[in-house]
Amino acid sequence: MRNLIITLFCICCLTLAYGFYLRYFTEDLVAGDRFLGLTILAVSFIVMPLFLYHRWKDRKVKDYMLDEDNIRRMREFNDSKESRKKPENQ
Template identity: 80%
Template sequence: MRNAIIILFCILCLTLGYGFYLRYFTQDTLTGDRFLGLTILAVAFILMPMFLYHRWKDRKVKDYMLDEDNIRRMRAFNDRKEPRKNSENQ
């Protein structure tokens, strides 16, 4: 999965560069705009979901949700920390 994401990212970077080349250096703005638009769509609807799935596939969503147990653990953690000394009040 990781290699597919890297290869797709490289291909999309090349097509983005080619779209800019067509648009600004060959005066073929219609084809350049098509390349740019299709590349942005591919990044948004293919590359980004693949990347997000790859990064989050083994994570537990419950660890990131704010429920009673997590609130209790945060309060216990904050109570264990020693209070900071404020130099302005002394």
């Protein structure tokens, strides 16, 4: 999966560069705009969802949700940090 994402990303970078080349150096605006637009669509709808799936596939969503238990643990953690602070020198 990782190699596929890297390969697709590299291909998209190359087509993006080719689109800019067509647009600004050969002044073929229509073809350059098409390459740029298709590259943006490919990155948005193919590469980014694959990347997000790859990064989140083994994670628990519950760990990132703010529920009663997580709020309680955050408060306990903050209280323990405050109790460990050294008193300021007077």
